[in-house]
Amino acid sequence: MRRLGVILAGGQSKRFGSDKAEALLNGKPLIEHVRGHLAIQCDAIVICGREYTGTKSIADRPSPGEGPLGGLNAALSHASKNGFDEVLSVACDNADLPEDIAEQLSPPPAYVALQPVIGLWPATMSGQLNQWMRIQDKRAMMAWIEESGARPVQLSRKTANINNPEDLTALENPNGI
Template structure:
């Protein structure tokens, strides 16, 4: 069973006000933290929706501005074309992914209840997602998961950076933890 890790990084960072993928948390870019956490758990990584030197990168599919589903669609198609059975997706702004995320998700298809952009998806869902993107008005990950019959997995709360205040709060927690 070959697993592709897909980092969804094509958003506009509207709430953050600047490119949050490269925002630093304790000296490390948020996307760098996701790469470090997800990389050891998968056979290969791909970055969706942006270019990062040193990594395979794919444009959101079928085009930009579709939210996380555009990145997931790109990853599913990349996976099918390159012999991967499944894709684990994660956003570029979730800096503390569990080091055993893939094992805890276990069998696809599933998504994390608290953060549906994190999920384990069979690559065979690529055409189903294409049809959904072509016809659906609701392009949320949760809506897609319901339509695709995907089960949710409770992993508790996971940190996610949407605003500068979120980043400041995490930075403060990191500083407090390192001073203990």
């Protein structure tokens, strides 16, 4: 079973006030924490929505600026064309993922309840999502999730949802968020 990890990093970080992916957590950019978590669970990693040194970047599909769903669509297409069986999707600020998140989400399709950007998707859904995006104006993850039949999963522990600098500060605190 070959798994592709995708970091969805095309957001504008409006609530955060600066580039969230580059924000430091314990002296390291958030995106580096995410990449580290994916590296132990995935055979390869790509990033959607931005360029980042040391990680292959792929453009949203069908066009740039499509948000997390465009990134997921691009990752599923890349996965199906390159021999991957599934895609583990996360956001650039999911810096405290469980080391067994893919196992907790298996079998796909599944997503983390209340954090739908985090999900495990079979690469075979590539055509379905691409077609759905061609006929749908909505670019909301929850709309796709309903269409796909993905199931919500409660993780064994809560993961941080970093929307502002205060959330980041709380995560650095030993008590967490």
